[in-house]
Amino acid sequence: MKEDLQLKLSNIEPEAFQKDLIGWFEQEMRELPWRKNKDPYQIWVSEIMLQQTRVDTVIPFYHRFMEQFPTIEALANAPEEKVLKAWEGLGYYSRARNLQTAVREVHEQYEGRVPSSPKEISSLKGVGPYTAGAILSIAYGVPEPAVDGNVMRVLSRVLSIWEDIAKPSSRKVFEEAVRYLISHKNPSYFNQALMELGALVCTPTSPSCLLCPVQAHCSAFAEGVQRDLPVKTRKKSTKVIDLLTVIVQNQQGEWLMNQRPSQGLLANLWEFPSFEKQQGESAVSQLNDFLLADFGVNIVLDPEPWMVQDHVFSHLTWKMAVFKGELTKTSTQNRQNAVWLTKEEVEKLTLPVSHRKIWNQYVSLHS
DNA sequence: AACACGTGGAG
DNA sequence: TCTCCAAGTGT
Incomplete structure (x- = not known):
């Protein structure tokens, strides 16, 4: 001692x-x-x-x-x-x-x-x-x-x-x-x-x-x-991530949901398809590319975000821009974690608070 | 050792 | 708004 x-x-x-x-x-x-x-x-x-x-x-x-x-x-x-x-x-x-x-x-x-x-x-x-x-x-x-x-x-x-x-x-x-x-x-x-x-x-x-x-x-x-007392040094500030999020519905009225990877942030939780925004190209153009490449779907997107929302984690902040879109045609889905679900099925998923808030807002305005 | 890992409440 | 937090652990 x-x-x-x-x-x-x-x-x-x-x-x-x-x-x-x-x-x-x-x-x-x-x-x-x-x-x-x-x-x-x-x-x-x-x-x-x-x-x-x-x-x-x-x-x-x-x-x-x-x-x-x-x-x-x-x-x-x-x-x-x-x-x-x-x-x-x-x-x-x-x-x-x-x-x-x-x-x-x-x-x-x-x-x-x-x-x-x-x-x-x-x-x-x-x-x-x-x-x-x-x-x-x-x-x-x-x-x-x-x-x-x-x-x-x-x-x-x-x-x-x-x-x-x-x-x-x-x-x-x-x-x-x-x-x-x-x-x-x-x-x-x-x-x-x-x-x-x-x-x-x-x-x-x-x-x-x-x-x-x-x-x-x-x-x-x-x-x-x-x-x-106590002496406690504070941790450094958190970084900001611009996120593009999409609510997509198909002809059957089902929504496209994605399960996050089993490691890392919000592991295994479900979410609306989301991508980190890159510099340069427009958000809608980036989203179309992402959705085709990662989910194998062609989507008609609204030109402007339906809502924006900040979500603060302990170590980072998501600045989320949420777009709405409809499925036009589908090819093979490249991503196994993605699935189309009914309203009842979406309710049963485990969503992070950020996405649960988006869903609640969406449901309250579309019912 | 330093950082990733969530959220909602307080001052 | 902003900052710090509140009965920490895994890597």
Whole structure:
């Protein structure tokens, strides 16, 4: 352990800190659907959904998901498309696929029981250091650190740690701190309390230090620097991609839909055919070329976009221009991922929010 | 280590 | 509008 951290930890009494922290948690903890019991599967699903996602956003998804896939066996046996559909709108869709992959492994390799050792649970797809610690401590009472953004923020203030929490290497420093501070009597509440404190009191901007149960232990408060912590460098700006999107109908009134590749952005989700716009030629001309080359269809397009829409991802922005068109004649379809679907069938697909919005707009104006 | 990977809410 | 985020993981 770094001597620097050692010194800071020597200024705090773990038992007193635990008592104040856990006592507060027992009084103030929110009633959340995944706090009703300690079922490892239920904890697991909630932890995956909560990755980079707000509690309020997760709650309705969690309810629907657990209703649809109440057990490890149910999720293991479900078709992947059903799982993705249940995840529609939640984002970071690889979480859903990784979760099912891991659940299938638990079903087959561990007789359906979520492993309780750090090594085994960490080997599961989608279970990183945070999630492993969260499941182990909350479901099994194992005193492992579960260091997320909340924990790094809270402890950076309590211990006055000036490491840049945006750097991957910083997590280890906070794990060391948690290993020293954690309650072995109640690791579950200790870890949850640290996160709850970060969510409710020790917030990113304007922390409520006067209401804080561990104020007496807090080095940043003592020094008046709680607003300067944590140190977190911001990431660089996102790039912009001009996208040409087409809603195409054939003579039967079906729509042309495309399934995205199984790797990368929005993997395996469905969409209206879309292409990155190139410099130079007109949008309609480019679209005609693309549709013929990639989908083997000749389309009569409206000359102007039917609607435009920006969609912001974490790392890029789509500036979408959506055109409408009708099929004139078709040759062999070059792209296997493309298919003509009825309205009912389109509704059943998993679309990214950007395309779901376009579809909703389209349906509301054509019915 | 650095970047890809979604979304909706807050200030 | 803009920026930052919210219970991170995979590569």
